[in-house]
Amino acid sequence: MDAVLTVEGLSVVFDGFHALRGVDLRVCRNGVHALIGPNGAGKTTLLDAICGRVRPAAGRVRLDGRVDLVRLAEHRRARLGIARKFQTPSVFPQLSVRENLELAAAPPGLWATIVRPLSPTALDRIREVAALIHLAGASAQPAGTLAHGQKQWLEIGMLLVRQPKVLLLDEPVAGMTGAERADTAVRLTEVARRATVLLVEHDMDFVRRVADRVTVLHGGRVLCEGGMAQVAADPRVIASYLGREGTRHAAG
Numbered sequence: 001m002d003a004v005l006t007v008e009g010l011s012v013v014f015d016g017f018h019a020l021r022g023v024d025l026r027v028c029r030n031g032v033h034a035l036i037g038p039n040g041a042g043k044t045t046l047l048d049a050i051c052g053r054v055r056p057a058a059g060r061v062r063l064d065g066r067v068d069l070v071r072l073a074e075h076r077r078a079r080l081g082i083a084r085k086f087q088t089p090s091v092f093p094q095l096s097v098r099e100n101l102e103l104a105a106a107p108p109g110l111w112a113t114i115v116r117p118l119s120p121t122a123l124d125r126i127r128e129v130a131a132l133i134h135l136a137g138a139s140a141q142p143a144g145t146l147a148h149g150q151k152q153w154l155e156i157g158m159l160l161v162r163q164p165k166v167l168l169l170d171e172p173v174a175g176m177t178g179a180e181r182a183d184t185a186v187r188l189t190e191v192a193r194r195a196t197v198l199l200v201e202h203d204m205d206f207v208r209r210v211a212d213r214v215t216v217l218h219g220g221r222v223l224c225e226g227g228m229a230q231v232a233a234d235p236r237v238i239a240s241y242l243g244r245e246g247t248r249h250a251a252g
């Protein structure tokens with residue numbers, strides 16, 4: 001398998017608490033890979049350790065089977081193609097959809113966009129991403145006036161204009177309506193043609209729809225991995241997580 005990300009023996013310790021205990025994970029290029037598991041399993045911590053927000057106590061994170069990201073700062077990993085979407089919105093509400101995408105596509109620093117206009121290639125890419133996130137018709141609209149789901153998609157668009165290799169999403173459909181979730185499932189599949197998507201999600205219907213591969217985390221360890229059907233039939237997964245699917249999962 002062509003792995004874009006390879007996590008080897010990753011451990012994260014917070015003040016003596018082992019949040020990740022030797023996690024191994026291979027994420028296949030151009031697909032949607034989902035991380036599921038009960039609250040506190042270490043899913044968010046794993047995304048944090050991949051993007052560089054959290055420093056692991058041990059282990060490696062390889063990009064394209066070569067570069068070990070673990071020693072690199074967050075902004076350097078971002079430049080190598082690791083994009084992370086956080087749960088808190090980071091769009092500029094007064095700026096239009098197009099302006100938000102232009103800022104995201106510009107080199108770091110607001111000043112650069114004022115001094116130097118974007119290249120025709122960058123402008124083409126912005127148009128292409130606006131279409132992909134279904135906001136082409138709303139390019140002049142202030143981002144603050146978008147619906148919740150559209151704002152979430154604008155943020156994903158702001159990551160996509162930088163052409164990441166890996167897109168890390170933490171509970172992307174939280175707070176979305178059923179229609180927005182269905183729409184997001186379709187669009188994420190399109191996104192996965194150009195970038196690899198690694199996401200954390202509690203909505204199992206959504207995971208069933210989008211994920212090519214599922215890894216179940218429990219107590220900081222990988223419990224099992226496979227297709228959704230295979231994982232959902234695993235007695236250990238039913239006992240630790242899916243058996244309680246009828247109960248409401250708090251976002252965590």
Ligand SMILES: Nc1ncnc2c1ncn2[C@@H]1O[C@H](COP(=O)(O)OP(=O)(O)O)[C@@H](O)[C@H]1O
Nearest residue numbers: 014017019038039040041042043044045046252
């Ligand atoms: N910054 C932190 N300091 C101390 N403990 C933390 C920190 N971040 C997460 N944890 C703990 O690590 C465990 C895993 O958390 P998290 O990765 O957020 O789980 P999940 O996303 O699967 O719900 C939890 O027990 C959580 O309380």
Ligand SMILES: [Mg+2]
Nearest residue numbers: 043044200252
């Ligand atoms: Mg979490």
